[in-house]
Amino acid sequence: MEQPEEFGEGFDSFSTDAIHTGVDPMQWSHRAVVPPITLATTFQIAEPTRGARFYYSRGNNPNRSCLEECLAALEGAKSAYCFASGMAATMTATHLLTSGDNVLCSADVYGGVFRYFKYCAVKMGISTTFVDFLDLAKLEAALDCKPKMVWFEVVTNPTLKITDIEAVVAVVRKKVPDALICVDNTFLTPYLLRPLDLGVDIVMHSITKYMNGHSDVLMGSLATNDANIAQQIKFFQMALGAVPSPFDCFMVQRGLKTLAIRLREHCSNAKVVAEYLENHPLIDKVLYPGLASHSQYGLAKRILRDNGGMVSFYVKGSGEQTKTFLKNLKIISLGFSLGGYESLAELPCTMTHSMMTDEARDAIGITNTLVRLSVGLENPTDLSRDLDSALKTAIL
Numbered sequence: 001m002e003q004p005e006e007f008g009e010g011f012d013s014f015s016t017d018a019i020h021t022g023v024d025p026m027q028w029s030h031r032a033v034v035p036p037i038t039l040a041t042t043f044q045i046a047e048p049t050r051g052a053r054f055y056y057s058r059g060n061n062p063n064r065s066c067l068e069e070c071l072a073a074l075e076g077a078k079s080a081y082c083f084a085s086g087m088a089a090t091m092t093a094t095h096l097l098t099s100g101d102n103v104l105c106s107a108d109v110y111g112g113v114f115r116y117f118k119y120c121a122v123k124m125g126i127s128t129t130f131v132d133f134l135d136l137a138k139l140e141a142a143l144d145c146k147p148k149m150v151w152f153e154v155v156t157n158p159t160l161k162i163t164d165i166e167a168v169v170a171v172v173r174k175k176v177p178d179a180l181i182c183v184d185n186t187f188l189t190p191y192l193l194r195p196l197d198l199g200v201d202i203v204m205h206s207i208t209k210y211m212n213g214h215s216d217v218l219m220g221s222l223a224t225n226d227a228n229i230a231q232q233i234k235f236f237q238m239a240l241g242a243v244p245s246p247f248d249c250f251m252v253q254r255g256l257k258t259l260a261i262r263l264r265e266h267c268s269n270a271k272v273v274a275e276y277l278e279n280h281p282l283i284d285k286v287l288y289p290g291l292a293s294h295s296q297y298g299l300a301k302r303i304l305r306d307n308g309g310m311v312s313f314y315v316k317g318s319g320e321q322t323k324t325f326l327k328n329l330k331i332i333s334l335g336f337s338l339g340g341y342e343s344l345a346e347l348p349c350t351m352t353h354s355m356m357t358d359e360a361r362d363a364i365g366i367t368n369t370l371v372r373l374s375v376g377l378e379n380p381t382d383l384s385r386d387l388d389s390a391l392k393t394a395i396l
């Protein structure tokens, strides 16, 4: 869908794109307003040659194609590609490199991405250096390794620090102009930040999270404005074959239609819960970019549309009491993942970030009392009451 010129200022067509882009009923004969699910793995073609838009479902599928068009519009990208999971998207992006290349990755990155670069990519001869992207002097020095790819998250997981994306892009472009700059935008979604507008080359998502939003699909995506990068991603999407099913594409397209409205509610609920916890006597510290106490409150205000649905906090107690607290939550589930309509809590040190070394965890503030909360769409007062009751049961 074409954007009016004033997009981003007076007029914001995000929701319009989420609902209409990619699903024009004119593209199929019955004009259904909801895309039909095309399960066929192969398609009848007119000529015995390559080149048809749909020929074999690993190469392209109508449901995937509708979804990719919509994702590109939301991301402000020329093209987007879907994969079987966020990790499949990460792996496919890494195939843009060759043996002997270096990756410079933020030390404060999702544990699975850390594991992939440290233990899997290295087997293909691709080595990764992890560095604190909040320290621009350290980042600049680390660029001496001349990385082919730079990888980071703008809101880091689980300590919710904000990477100054514009400053990072400037430092990288100055020193290593041809490095591929990739941002994992899972925690924010394009509703809260569009990294391509700020000069990065590739945006990656674990669509599994907010983009789908219903905790029932595993998927990843890559989006770019660069035709050469897009061509390579498309090639590796087909050649590696880590693609999502047509049904999952249908489900995500359905989820995207409420992305803006869900995100607004996630953000407002998270703010209520963060403010409640900040004043709770059994909480040591709350990490939420929307609190004035957050060390990067000003930066968050400048670059984000709103502050997201994730809240992390340190329990005023022992590691054992923190575990007891988590097991006593009634509305909020103890579980992996984030970004669904339901609230989830987890203990990063023994769950999502358990594969990191003790030193790496210490360096970024992951202690045995740090809890990460994905604030869902329930009544935030009920969530606050649930947290209060579990804290009192565990500690008093």
Ligand SMILES: Cc1ncc(COP(=O)(O)O)c(C=O)c1O
Pocket (backbone or CB within 6 Å): 085, 086, 087, 088, 110, 112, 113, 153, 157, 184, 186, 187, 205, 206, 207, 208, 218, 219, 220, 337
């Ligand atoms: C920030 C981030 N990036 C990437 C991933 C990996 O995505 P997936 O689980 O869809 O493979 C996750 C999963 O939790 C994540 O939180």
